[in-house]
Amino acid sequence: MEALGSVGKRVPKLDAADKVTGRAVYIQDLKVPGMLYGKILRSKYPHARIIHIDTSKAKKLLGVRAVITAEDVPEVRFGLMKDQPALKGQKVRSYRDEVAAVAAIDPQIAEEAISSIEVEYDSLPGVFNPEEAMKEGAPLVHEENKSNVLKIPWKLVEGDVDQARKDSAFVAEDSYDLTWVTHCCMGTEGVIADFDLRNNLTVYRNTQIPYLAQRDFNDALRAMGLKGSKSRVIKPTIAGGFGSKLDTYAFEYIAILLAYVTRKPVKILQTREEEFRYTSTRQPAIVNIAQGCDQNGKLTFRDISMTLDNGAYTSWGATTPSVMMMPISSLYKVPNVRYEATCVYTNNTWSQAMRGYGNPQATFAIESNLDQLALEAGIDPMEFRLINANEPGEITPQRFKITTCGLKECIWEVGKRLEWEKRKKGAKIEGRGIGMASLIHVGGGARVYKSDGCGTIVKVDDFGTVSVFTGATDIGQGAETVIAQMVADEIGVMPEDVTIIDNDTDVCPWDVGVHASRTTFVAGNSALMAARKVKEQILKISAGYVDRWKDKEGNRHETKLDDDPANLFVRDRMICSATDPETKVSLGKILRGAHYSQGGTMIMAEHFYDPDNENLDREFKGNLSKTYAYGTHGVEVEVDKETGKVKILKYIAAHDVGRAINPMLLEGQIYGAAAMGTGYALTEQLILEEGKVMNANFRDYKILTAKDVIPVEPVIVETMDQDGPYGAKGIGEPGCVPSAPAIANAIYDAIGVRIKSLPITPEKIVEALRGKK
Amino acid sequence: MKQVISFVLNGDRMELEVESHWTLLYLLREHLEITGTKPGCESGECGACTVLVNGKAINSCIFPAMEVHGATVITIEGLAKPSGELHPLQKAFVEHGGVQCGFCTPGMIMAAKGLLDENPNPTEDEIRHALAGNICRCTGYVQIIEAVMAASRTASQQ
Numbered sequence: 048m049e050a051l052g053s054v055g056k057r058v059p060k061l062d063a064a065d066k067v068t069g070r071a072v073y074i075q076d077l078k079v080p081g082m083l084y085g086k087i088l089r090s091k092y093p094h095a096r097i098i099h100i101d102t103s104k105a106k107k108l109l110g111v112r113a114v115i116t117a118e119d120v121p122e123v124r125f126g127l128m129k130d131q132p133a134l135k136g137q138k139v140r141s142y143r144d145e146v147a148a149v150a151a152i153d154p155q156i157a158e159e160a161i162s163s164i165e166v167e168y169d170s171l172p173g174v175f176n177p178e179e180a181m182k183e184g185a186p187l188v189h190e191e192n193k194s195n196v197l198k199i200p201w202k203l204v205e206g207d208v209d210q211a212r213k214d215s216a217f218v219a220e221d222s223y224d225l226t227w228v229t230h231c232c233m234g235t236e237g238v239i240a241d242f243d244l245r246n247n248l249t250v251y252r253n254t255q256i257p258y259l260a261q262r263d264f265n266d267a268l269r270a271m272g273l274k275g276s277k278s279r280v281i282k283p284t285i286a287g288g289f290g291s292k293l294d295t296y297a298f299e300y301i302a303i304l305l306a307y308v309t310r311k312p313v314k315i316l317q318t319r320e321e322e323f324r325y326t327s328t329r330q331p332a333i334v335n336i337a338q339g340c341d342q343n344g345k346l347t348f349r350d351i352s353m354t355l356d357n358g359a360y361t362s363w364g365a366t367t368p369s370v371m372m373m374p375i376s377s378l379y380k381v382p383n384v385r386y387e388a389t390c391v392y393t394n395n396t397w398s399q400a401m402r403g404y405g406n407p408q409a410t411f412a413i414e415s416n417l418d419q420l421a422l423e424a425g426i427d428p429m430e431f432r433l434i435n436a437n438e439p440g441e442i443t444p445q446r447f448k449i450t451t452c453g454l455k456e457c458i459w460e461v462g463k464r465l466e467w468e469k470r471k472k473g474a475k476i477e478g479r480g481i482g483m484a485s486l487i488h489v490g491g492g493a494r495v496y497k498s499d500g501c502g503t504i505v506k507v508d509d510f511g512t513v514s515v516f517t518g519a520t521d522i523g524q525g526a527e528t529v530i531a532q533m534v535a536d537e538i539g540v541m542p543e544d545v546t547i548i549d550n551d552t553d554v555c556p557w558d559v560g561v562h563a564s565r566t567t568f569v570a571g572n573s574a575l576m577a578a579r580k581v582k583e584q585i586l587k588i589s590a591g592y593v594d595r596w597k598d599k600e601g602n603r604h605e606t607k608l609d610d611d612p613a614n615l616f617v618r619d620r621m622i623c624s625a626t627d628p629e630t631k632v633s634l635g636k637i638l639r640g641a642h643y644s645q646g647g648t649m650i651m652a653e654h655f656y657d658p659d660n661e662n663l664d665r666e667f668k669g670n671l672s673k674t675y676a677y678g679t680h681g682v683e684v685e686v687d688k689e690t691g692k693v694k695i696l697k698y699i700a701a702h703d704v705g706r707a708i709n710p711m712l713l714e715g716q717i718y719g720a721a722a723m724g725t726g727y728a729l730t731e732q733l734i735l736e737e738g739k740v741m742n743a744n745f746r747d748y749k750i751l752t753a754k755d756v757i758p759v760e761p762v763i764v765e766t767m768d769q770d771g772p773y774g775a776k777g778i779g780e781p782g783c784v785p786s787a788p789a790i791a792n793a794i795y796d797a798i799g800v801r802i803k804s805l806p807i808t809p810e811k812i813v814e815a816l817r818g819k820k
Numbered sequence: 821m822k823q824v825i826s827f828v829l830n831g832d833r834m835e836l837e838v839e840s841h842w843t844l845l846y847l848l849r850e851h852l853e854i855t856g857t858k859p860g861c862e863s864g865e866c867g868a869c870t871v872l873v874n875g876k877a878i879n880s881c882i883f884p885a886m887e888v889h890g891a892t893v894i895t896i897e898g899l900a901k902p903s904g905e906l907h908p909l910q911k912a913f914v915e916h917g918g919v920q921c922g923f924c925t926p927g928m929i930m931a932a933k934g935l936l937d938e939n940p941n942p943t944e945d946e947i948r949h950a951l952a953g954n955i956c957r958c959t960g961y962v963q964i965i966e967a968v969m970a971a972s973r974t975a976s977q978q
Contacts, residue, residue, distance in 0.1 A: 059914045066922030067910040067929060069856015069896035076855035231957050233860050233868060233923035286858075286923035287957055319861035523921025523958050711917040715963055719920065722960030745865035745955060753951035753961045 052536035054773050057711035060528045061547065062284070062521070071284040074237035074253045075316060082239065083112055085305045085315040086157035087298060088147040088164050089325070090139035093394040093738030094173035094186065097137060097166060100147055105160040110152040113308045114160065115301075117146075120308065123267045123300045128197075128361040130189065133300035139168070140188050141359035141394055142738055143325045145297045150305040150313050175737050177356040177391035178333065188359055188392035197357060197390040201368035203376060203667045205444035206383030211348035215339030219420035222335050223412040224804035227328040227733040228726075230401055231750055234286025236326065237316035238299045240306040248278040248303060253285045255292040255520055256560035259496075261552050263295040267303055282550045288522035289723075290400030291326055293562055294362045298325075323743035328733055330364040330398030330405075331356045334412040338381075344426045344434045348383035351375055351412065357390040358397030365390045367405030369495065372667055374409045374784075376445035377675075378487045379417075379435035384444045394738045400562065402720065403780045406488060407727060407787065411805065414484035414788030418795065427471055428792065429462050432485060437677065446661075446668040447675060451766035451776075453703030454485060454677040460701040460762045461681030478688060479696070482792025483681040484785035490705065490776030491673030491768070492658045493563035500657030501570040502556025503577040505534065507585065507650040509642060511620050511634040513538060513545045515577075518558025519570035521549060524779055525712040526566045530574045532708055533772055537578035538585070539617025540634070556653065564676065564777030567708060571772035573656035580652035585634070586612040588641050588648065589622045594632040606630055658770070674768045676776045678702040680721065680789040686797045688816055691809030693729060693794060701762035702781060706774030710763060717761040717782040722751050724786025730755075732806050825889035829854075830898030844880035844888060845869045848895060856896040856926050860955070867954030870927035870934075871895045877934030879953075896926035899933070909933055909971040918967035920958030928954045932968045941972055 065071040102114040117136025124132050135144045147164050151157035174180040174188065180195040188195055212218060239251040248268060254260050257280040264278035285292070298315050305313040317325065333354040339347045357365050368388035375386045421431035433455060441449040462468070465481050492499040504516040515534050521527045531545040549555055558570065594606040609615055609624045616623055622637055624630040641648050661669035683697035700717050707713045730749040734741040742748045751757070767774035787805055795801045800815040821840040826833065829852075838847055845862070848854045848871070857880055860868030864882040871880045872894040873887075899907035909929050912918065919925050928951065935942055935950035942950070947968045948961075956964060 057917075059917070060919060062922070063914040063919045064906065064910075066919045066925050067896075067906065067913045068900050069926045071922050072855070073858070073923060075859055076849075231955075233866065233921060233955065233957055234858070285921065287921040289957070319863065319866070525920070711963075715917045715920055715959055718960035718962040719958045720960075723957070744863065745861055750955060750957065751960070752953075752955060753948045753965065756948060756961045756965065759960060759962060 053532040053542045054536050054708050056709065058528060058532055058542055058709055060525050060712065061531055062527060073234050073286050074251060074283045075234055077239060077251055077283050079239055079241055079312040082312040082314050083150040083152060083309055084154045084157045085148060085150045085302050085313045086161045087145050087301055087315070088161045090142055090144040090146055091166065092139060092168050092170050093142055094171040095139050095168040096171065097135065097139065097146060098169055099167040101165040102147060104163040105149055108156060108160050108163065110156040111149055111160045112152065112311065113150045113305055115148050115304060115308060120304045121271045123270045123304065125263060125295055125300060126361055127363060127365060131360045133297045133304065141396060143396055145301060148301045148305060150309050173394035173738060175393055175395055177354045177393055180391045180393050188394060195392040197361065197365055197392065199365055199390055201388035203372045203384065203386040203445065205376065208348045208350050208383045208385040211383040212337070212339055212350070215347045216342045217420060217423040218337060218339040219416055219423050220337035221416055221419060221803060222333070223415060225332045225408045225411065226805060227331050227396070227735060228401070228731045229323060229326055229328050229733050230287070230289040230291040232287030232289060232291055235317040235319060235322040236292065237314065238302045239312055239314040240302040241312035242306055242310065246273050246276040248276060249281060250278060250299070251281050251283060252299065253283060253292060254280065255288045255522060255562060257282055257520065257552050258518065258557050259560055260295050264303065267300055271307065280552045282520065285520070285522045288561060289402045290404065290562070293400045293560065320743045323748060324740045327362050327364065327397055327399035329401035330367060332408045334408070336412045336416045338416055338420050340420060340424055344424050344431050346379055346381040346435045349375060349381045350385045353388040355388060355390045356395055356398065357392050358395045359392065360397045362397055362399035364398030369663060369667065371405040371409035372445060373489070373671070374406055374413055374487055377443035377447050378410065378413060378485060379432070380437060380441065382444065395735055396740065402723060403784050406486065406780070406784045407724065410484065410486055410784050411787045414785060415791050415801065415803065418792045429458060429467050429483060432458050432483070437487070446670055448670045450674050450770065451705060451768045452675070452677055453764040453766045456764045457677055457679035457701035457703055458485065460764065461679045461699045464699045464760065465681045465683060465697060478797055479683065479685050480793045480795065480797025481681065481683045482789050482796050483679055484788035484792060485679040486677065486781055486784040488676045488781045488784060489563050489672035490568065490676030491770055492565040492569045492660055493672050494660045494662050495563065496559055498559055498657055499565070499569060499660060500655055501558040501573040502653065502655045503573040504556055504651065504653045505577040505581045507581055507638060509635065509639050511540060511544065511638055513540060514548060515545055515574055516548045516555045517570055517574060518556045519549055519566050520561040522561055524716060525709065526570060528712060529567050529708050530570060533571055533575050534578040537575055538582050540620050544620070556655070564779040564781065567775050568771055568777050569656060569658060571775060573654055575772045576656055577652050577654035580654060581650055582617060584650050584652065585617065585637065586615045589615055589637050592632060592637055594636065606632055608632060673770050674705070674776050676703060676778065676781050678781050678785065680785040682789045682793040684790065684793040684797055686794055686812065688798060691812035693807065695725065695757045698757050698759045699762060700759055700782060701764055702778060703764045703766050704778050705768035705771045705776035706765050707763050708773060708775050713763065713778055714761045716778050718759050720780070720782025721759045721786055722757060724783035725757050725790065726750050727783065727805060728787035728790040729806050823886055825886060827888045827890060828892045830894060838885040840886060842885040844871065844883040844885050847885040848880065854895060854897055858923050858926055860923065867931060868924050868927040870930040870954060872930055872934055875934065875937055877931045896930060899929070908974045912967040912971035912974065916967040916970055917963040918959065924954060924956040928956065928964060936972055936975065940975055944969065
């Protein structure tokens with residue numbers, strides 16, 4: 048039956064037609080009648096006390112409807128550790144800090160009002176480097192904490208690393224340095240907040256976490272003294288996420304406060320410059336790593352300590368060590384593991400989630416250092432990886448239960464396509480080199496909250512068309528399409544018969560959010576199981592159904608379906624008897640019969656799927672995901688030794704995806720992620736000087752353009768995961784994880800120097816080559 | 821300063837009063853409420869707002885609205901036939917996975933149309949060059965370039 052279905056086929060995205068015609072509505076396009084425009088005044092200093100704020104000029108401007116500071120509104124605190132209020136009253140700790148806000152009838156007036164606000168500051172010495180911030184006597188970002196070190200003791204230990212190190216035949220040790228990069232979603236972040244007469248709040252927002260945001264907004268309503276008020280989140284089409292929208296931010300609460308004060312809907316939309324300056328980044332990390340192996344190249348230990356620049360406040364950035372632990376403990380078989388991470392407050396921008404959630408930083412250090420170790424041991428890097436590759440059935444030091452695992456296949460595929468052995472044995476081509484790096488990532492959800500669930504309601508109407516109400520969020524990756532394919536195949540209709548409704552917390556069931564590459568797996572399983580229940584209902588009412596019909600000549604006929612639902616199935620919108628393939632009745636007819644009859648019934652079902660994965664315990668161990676995704680990227684580069692310019696000649700991206708539900712969308716994830724990973728490796732850096740972003744535009748923050756397209760060759764390895772919907776695992780994040788180390792390893796192979804900080808700019812290469820001479 | 825301008829927008833004759841500081845993007849999105857043309861950076865760096873003025877792809881976010889006086893303007897809304905049939909470029913973007921979040925898509929398609937109208941059989945390099953001013957963060961451009969190649973083949977067959 049499956050061969051007839053849409054799963055496994057290159058089905059175009061359901062929302063593509065709306066997007067290519069300009070019909071799709073983003074937050075940028077949304078207006079609510081009577082809407083005001085909000086603007087925020089940010090701090091002039093990275094660290095200062097606020098002495099006085101004078102808003103009198105702004106208040107007098109024609110068209111201004113409200114001007115607020117911390118003094119004027121209730122304190123609304125937010126963030127992982129609730130370490131900041133939406134408006135800062137006493138002290139500013141970064142250039143991002145919000146000190147005042149206005150609402151006006153148009154954006155220009157709001158802008159004018161903002162620039163007329165006068166703030167008197169008493170500047171304080173700042174601290175901009177996490178290692179400096181840990182020193183005795185460093186300026187304190189949050190005085191009340193008495194230290195800049197966050198009280199989140201990230202520590203994972205398994206086995207005896209010190210003994211293993213002593214016993215190792217070879218050891219490689221080094222330090223790596225990762226800097227700030229940012230998401231660059233093509234549509235900036237924005238929000239419209241609107242209260243009704245009963246103080247219920249509607250928030251239009253391009254978010255990745257509609258239900259967690261709803262909870263945050265409800266907390267804000269409580270903080271504002273609005274007991275009994277509730278919030279509703281409506282998502283417009285979302286122009287990219289990549290982790291940037293996994294939290295709620297000050298601008299959302301400010302829009303809520305302005306809407307409450309003015310009793311009008313208020314929209315705040317970030318400009319591109321604001322997006323660069325005030326979006327939380329991927330967090331910078333200073334990584335010290337040592338790995339060892341025995342005489343045969345078997346890994347004996349991995350020992351890593353990290354210092355993470357948390358920035359001025361705490362968002363999800365501070366929790367990325369929980370995901371860094373995954374490659375550190377479980378990428379390749381390594382029996383003894385030690386990992387410690389320290390998050391430190393500074394007066395820099397504060398960091399959060401970005402595609403891979405810490406995995407790209409950790410994997411850069413692990414896979415770069417692994418090549419160093421292979422060199423020490425005198426073993427070919429590909430052979431070294433195969434010796435240590437994970438396998439199905441393994442339980443890793445962090446207690447991950449590896450079910451399906453195609454890592455070896457991925458390494459082989461990359462090796463074959465790069466002609467690895469031939470290249471390594473043959474004569475060296477001047478300036479050229481090959482390198483590879485692998486990844487592990489969660490592929491079956493990730494239990495980072497108490498729930499990893501997603502709800503779905505499936506409803507079938509009179510005509511056999513299907514409505515799927517899902518908690519899932521489409522951020523461009525194609526969740527809607529993949530869910531529609533699975534539901535269509537399960538029920539026996541076409542994907543175009545399926546409508547996905549996923550934009551409203553008042554309508555759709557709960558979901559924890561679009562993160563951890565979990566949507567295909569978790570929302571997919573949820574939708575599939577709801578669809579299965581609906582199909583059972585359809586077959587039940589179909590059993591014994593008698594269809595009376597007339598042919599063209601007017602002769603009467605009767606078609607009777609089998610009395611046993613087990614002998615019926617749905618295909619191409621028809622109910623068919625398994626016993627007699629010629630006996631079939633249209634699905635629509637049966638459904639209309641269900642409604643238009645005494646004691647009629649509705650065909651509708653719900654399912655809440657929450658995988659039985661585990662929260663990490665106090666030692667940070669536990670089976671975080673129901674299954675794990677693997678992959679290997681292999682790169683051939685050409686390095687110009689004069690200019691330091693790196694050209695990528697070949698890029699193979701092999702991924703164990705369980706099963707490709709939609710190969711076209713899957714390849715799209717790999718192409719896009721590899722381009723993002725290559726930007727991380729070679730070109731992207733948000734430059735901060737004493738806390739100030741120096742390159743807040745697309746000219747100076749360099750993401751890859753069409754001219755820089757890399758020749759990515761995706762290789763799909765299917766391992767058919769037993770727990771995945773139709774065998775699928777997650778793929779959203781994995782594609783950007785191993786790019787940087789694969790490229791760094793290829794550069795080392797080409798020119799014999801190892802660049803240990805990102806991005807690997809031509810300047811760094813030229814400088815390193817000079818040092819080598 | 822205000823001025824009355826007349827121009828042709830997606831086949832419709834327009835006559836209206838614009839302010840001298842208005843950009844074409846502002847005129848389209850805020851004044852006419854035609855929102856298919858997207859604001860990505862509003863400083864001419866990302867190409868999301870690309871439209872055709874007299875057949876040339878321009879960044880409408882830095883193009884003065886007054887300058888379309890007497891010109892023909894085509895936006896993404898002007899490509900599909902009234903019957904709903906998509907333009908070959910739009911069809912190709914749908915079928916080849918050239919769309920993910922979709923925010924760069926209208927500008928990307930208009931830039932590609934500007935190219936194909938001038939050069940119906942471009943090489944891959946020519947496509948990359950023509951789209952270099954249109955930033956996409958989702959796709960890595962591979963399927964976008966495939967889509968433009970496919971649209972160019974379809975057009976040359978017709």
